[in-house]
Amino acid sequence: MSGLSPSRAVFLVARREFTSRVRTRSFVISTVVVLALMGGFVLFQALLLDNASRDTVALNGQATVLAEPLRQTAESFGRDIETVDVTDVAAAERQVRDGEVSALVTGAPDALRVVVKERLNDDLRNSIDLIVKQQVLNAQLAEVGLNPADVARNVDRAKVDVVALEPADPQRGERLVVGVVIAALLYYSLLVYGTMVAQGVVEEKSSRVVEILLSTLRPWHLLLGKVIGLGLVGLVQLVLIGGVGLGLAAVSGVVALPGVAGGALAVGVLWYLLGFFLYATVFAAAASLVPRQEELQSVITPISMAIVVVFVVGINLMVQDGSDTLVAVLSVLPPFSPIMMPGRMALGVAPLWQVLLALVLALLAVAAITWLGGKVYANAVLRTGTRVKLREVLTTRH
Amino acid sequence: MAQGVLEIDRVSKRYGDVVALRDMAFDVRAGELFGFVGSNGAGKTTTMRIALGVLAADAGEVRWNGAPVTLETRRRIGYMPEERGLYPKMKVLDQLVYLAELHGMSTDDAHRSAENWITRLGLRDRRGDEVQKLSLGNQQRVQLAAALVHEPDVLVLDEPFSGLDPVAVDVMSQVLRETAATGVPVVFSSHQLDLVERLCDRVGIVRGGSLVACGTVDELRSSGAVRLVVDAPGAPPGWADAVPGAHVVSVTGTRTVVELGPDADDQAVLRAALAVAPVREFTRQRPTLAELFRSVVTEEREA
Structure with a gap:
């Protein structure tokens, strides 16, 4: 019989966390519901867009010559117009009344x-x-002997040259939407799956199975396996939701920048991993302090609140001005970076050096938090019965 | 030299000012069933937890095959903790396979062994059920299977018989005997002293964090003061008072229990009885394990 290498130990724990979570009804339902909501929203948007910009105009008599100019002019306003020629004015008016036709145009072209x-x-x-x-x-031009076509050409040629000193990104609005969506997805994933890690830790502690597990595993095997396993579940959901959302958006034309959105999703995945290790370890360490699920809320609320604050403050600042100094500083610092930096990157306002700095700081924070959280977890997870004080755990060996 | 022996060598542990273990020392040999008895809080669970590495000892050492127990060797121990613990929402089979794998088995071996123990412990109809949906008795069986599923070289069970119905007690006893018969040292704690007496090759009695008595059941029962039961109808009260070194412990009907001092002669007691009445019965009474245990606990109170 072979021994158990640390990597296999971590793999086994992670696999159990992953399979037992992915198989649960709640995971399947929540994913399907989110996907359905998203699909519905995109479909609704597309229909709305379609309806709002599409009109049928009925033309009668002399007005029928206006069909082509009307279509072209409307197009320059961003509207699709379908024209139909009608002979029966009364019937056409009925169609207008029924809403089948937006407008009925009659009379001579000048009246x-x-x-x-x-x-x-x-x-x-x-x-x-x-x-x-x-x-x-x-x-009138024809009356004074000018060729209307020549005049139109000359008029078209007259234009002003605009010199923008600080040209605005024409895609800013769209980039902002993508940035906010990515930040929101990360916020959701970190919160939901971080809480799940905490619940898992308490489940093992309250069901005492942890005692059997720790007779064959080191605490860090269990902690790392749990964080990786549940992190992967979150990743699957993130990629699934993000990917399907991206596909829907591209197909329906709601987002005109699939490249930006795709890049943002890839960046989001990277930051999700960093952020997850950061927050999940804290969640796990906090959860190891309490003996029962009922007491879990009291220790994880501060962490959840921190994530909520990071998200709300971060998004607000970002929407106001993504390149603001305060936003730049916050987006580099570890508790904020996993949510704010990918948002700023989607906005296209984060210089490379800031991104790299944020990555390095996040990695350092992950290392520090994993060490500290691992210590708390190892010392607290077997102390059943009462809530363990953080100070006790940090100062004593188990 | 110490092949197949689990040694607990002068292990000490304190929680703050409370001494949980003080130089706890005993060994469990290959193929032996070792019963670990003591009142609540005497240190049985702490000892087992330290043996499993779930707790760290302040001093002393736990050895297996003569070498200190490491994480690697600890995986060869089967453990049933006092506080039963399994994943409540995991299916029986999945759970056992998972635990077997965590103890170093390949996935195939883990499946084979899990199925084997499920069958042996009569859990076949329940193999696909979540543990939380099983009856308490069946949960106990799963817990036992969890301790055995990785085919351990040592078995450490904390109160394996508590909460079992008589049938389950028989199943558990049978499994423990069979496991010991394959050369595995088995140590378990219990408050059911009659069971320990019947089942165990050797018994250790713990008091206040140390082992106060250890040996085979026979050795333990033969130790201590000799008691005689004399059934002599018609003998007047106080008939044995004159025998040097003897004193009467109790009189029930015609039967008198006499305890002998270190130098007393049992034949002198018999002669004294025959001198006053016919003797129907004259036996050496050996204390049961329960009586031994009680006297140990009483000493503790007096100490």
Whole structure:
């Protein structure tokens, strides 16, 4: 019979955590619900986008010549217009009343009449106004002997040169959305899976199975295996949700920057791993201090609160100004970096040196926290019965 | 030299001002069933926890095969902690396979061994159930299987019989005997002294963190003062008072229990009895383990 290497010990613990978690109904349901919500949202957005920018306009009599100019003008306003020629005005008016047609245009090109149900939407009104005015202008130009096409070309050529001293990123809005979404996903994952680590630690402690486990494992095998196993579960969910969300967004055109979003997701995964080791170890150490699930809340609330504060403050600052000095400083420091740095990176405002500094600091913090948390865990996890004081655990050998 | 022997060598442990163990020392030999008895708080559980490395000793050493126990050798010990513990939501089979693997078995061997113990302990119908859904008795069986599933070289069981019904007690006794018969030293603690007396090759009695008596049941029962039971109907009260070194412990009906001092002669007692009445019964009474235990506990109170 072969011995048990530390890596196999950690692997076995991690595998148990992973398989027993992934198989639970709550994991499957929560993932499916999030995916369904996301799919529904994207679908809704796409439909909304579609409906809001698409009109059917009925044209009657002389107005039918306006079909092409109307489509082009509306397109320059970002609207899709479908035109239909109608002969029966009464029937067309009924269609307007039923909402099948947005507007009915009748009359001569220079004196158009538009019939709508409630009100004419601004884009459509502007388009039609513009066409009417253009028609009048063309007629007058022709009267004084000018070629309307030549005039139009000359007018088109006249433009101002704009020199931006601090050009705004035209994709800023979209980048901000991606950054906030990534930060939110990380926040959710760290909180949920950190809490899960804490619950797992207390489950082993309260069911006393930890005594059998520690007769064959070192405390750090158990701690590391648990953090890795549950971290992977969180990672699977993060990648699944992020990936499906990205796919949906790309397909539906809600996010026009799949490259930025994809990169942000990859960066998010890296930061999730760092952040998870950081927070999960603290969660585990805190949980090892209490004997029962009922008392768990009191020790993990401060940690959860810290994550919430980091998230809320971080997001607020980031939305206001991602390149602000305070935001830059916070995003480099370990408790904030796992949530804020990926957000800033998605915003495209984090210089490389800041990213590297944040990574190094996070790694150092992970090492320190793992050492300290491991010590607390090892000393406290077998003390059953009463709550263990942190000071006691740090000063005594078990 | 100490092949197959688990040695607890002068182990001491204190919690703050409370001394839990003071030079606890005994050994369990290959193929031996060793019973560990003592009142609550005497130090049995602490000793076992230290043997399993779950607790660190302040002084002393636990040796297996003559070498100090390390994490590697500790994996060869099967352990049933006093506070039963298994994952409540894990299935019986999965749980046993997992624990076997954690003790260094390959996945295949772990499966084979888990199935084997599930069958031997009559848990076949329950192998796919979550542990929390089993009856208490069945949970105990799973706990025993968990201690045995990695085919340990040493077995350390803390109160394995507590809470078992008579059938389960028989199953447990049988398994312990069979395991010891394969050359495995088995040590277990129990408050059921009749069981210990019946089952164990040797017994150690703990008091106040140290071992105060240790030996085979026969040795223990033969130690201490000799008591005689004399059934002499018609003998007047006080018939034995004149015998030097003897004093009457109790009189029940016609039967008198006489305890002899170190130099007293049992034949003198018999002669004294025959001098006053016919003697129907004259036997040397050996204390039961329970009586021995009680006298030890009483000494503790007096001390």
